[in-house]
Amino acid sequence: MKKMYFIVNLVAGKARISKKLGAIVDEFTKAGYYITIHTTQSGDDAAEWAKYACHHGYDLLVCAGGDGTLSQCLQGIMECEDRIPIGYIPAGSTNDFAKNLGIPTDTIEAVRYIINGKPCLCDIGSLNSQSFSYVAAFGAFTNITYDTSQRVKNLFGHAAYMVNGAAQLNNIKAKKMRIECDGEVIEDEFIYGMVTNTASIAGILKMDNFLLDDGIFEVTLVRKPDNIFDLDISS
Numbered sequence: 292m293k294k295m296y297f298i299v300n301l302v303a304g305k306a307r308i309s310k311k312l313g314a315i316v317d318e319f320t321k322a323g324y325y326i327t328i329h330t331t332q333s334g335d336d337a338a339e340w341a342k343y344a345c346h347h348g349y350d351l352l353v354c355a356g357g358d359g360t361l362s363q364c365l366q367g368i369m370e371c372e373d374r375i376p377i378g379y380i381p382a383g384s385t386n387d388f389a390k391n392l393g394i395p396t397d398t399i400e401a402v403r404y405i406i407n408g409k410p411c412l413c414d415i416g417s418l419n420s421q422s423f424s425y426v427a428a429f430g431a432f433t434n435i436t437y438d439t440s441q442r443v444k445n446l447f448g449h450a451a452y453m454v455n456g457a458a459q460l461n462n463i464k465a466k467k468m469r470i471e472c473d474g475e476v477i478e479d480e481f482i483y484g485m486v487t488n489t490a491s492i493a494g495i496l497k498m499d500n501f502l503l504d505d506g507i508f509e510v511t512l513v514r515k516p517d518n519i520f521d522l523d524i525s526s
Contacts, residue, residue: 293351295324296344298364300331300356300382308355308382311398315355315380318399322406324351331360341367344375351376353405355398357383358425369415369422378405388425391489391503412504414488428485430466430513465515472510483513 297319301309308315319326327349329340337354341364344352352375354364361379368374380401381389392411395401418427465480486508490501501509 292325293323294349295319295326295351295353296340296347296349297326297328298331298337298340298352298354298356298360299328300337300354300360303356303360303382304384308380308398314399315402318402318406319353331356334359335363337363338367338370341365342371345371345373349375351378351405353378353380355380355382357381357386358388359383361388362423362425365415365424366422369417376410380405387489414504414506414508416486416488416508418486425489426485426487428483430463430481430483470512477512480515481512482515483511485511487511 297316299308299312316326316328331337337356337360341352341354345368352364352368354360354377360383361377364377368377379389379392379394380398381394381396382398386396389396389401392413395404413424416423416427421427463482465482467480468478468484470477487510488501488503488508490499
């Protein structure tokens with residue numbers, strides 16, 4: 292029998308995952324999995340329990356939650372030598388990365404996608420010893436994900452990020468940067484920058500011509516504007 296470690300964020304999205312937990316476990320059990328369940332107790336404990344799954348001979352890690360829960364699980368697994376595959380059941384407010392992977396939005400369909408699907412490769416980035424698969428960013432609005440409470444996200448979905456971001460427009464500060472890439476040098480002041488491996492950011496920004504497994508991340512930089520209506524984007 293295959294061993295699965297199942298990490299669940301019960302408050303992600305609108306906390307609907309808790310109502311489907313029994314059906315999820317039933318689907319996995321019928322597919323031949325012996326399941327150990329851990330419900331997250333803090334913002335970063337998923338990483339520690341993902342490492343536990345790697346160290347204790349589990350065949351598969353499955354996480355149910357938002358992009359943040361998935362990111363924590365990836366962080367834990369990337370810190371291990373004996374890494375195991377991850378299955379993802381999207382249950383957050385936006386679920387951008389799940390859309391990139393083609394994971395169904397219906398919970399039970401996502402479970403069957405894990406059971407019947409084939410593992411796929413995905414680029415993982417590293418920044419200051421932290422791993423990421425979706426986005427690493429600096430500057431304006433990057434604190435929104437952390438400052439927007441779970442209760443507000445549950446009420447308004449990804450629109451909560453937009454409202455919180457609009458409230459911060461008057462506090463935007465630029466950072467002077469020197470960027471070197473492929474023999475070219477860019478020096479300027481930027482209010483925002485991100486390294487991404489996704490088609491969409493927070494359900495708002497759209498990216499074209501990207502691949503999840505090409506070994507390349509996309510870079511977007513927003514120069515300091517003369518006014519709020521004059522934004523210059525360099526990729």
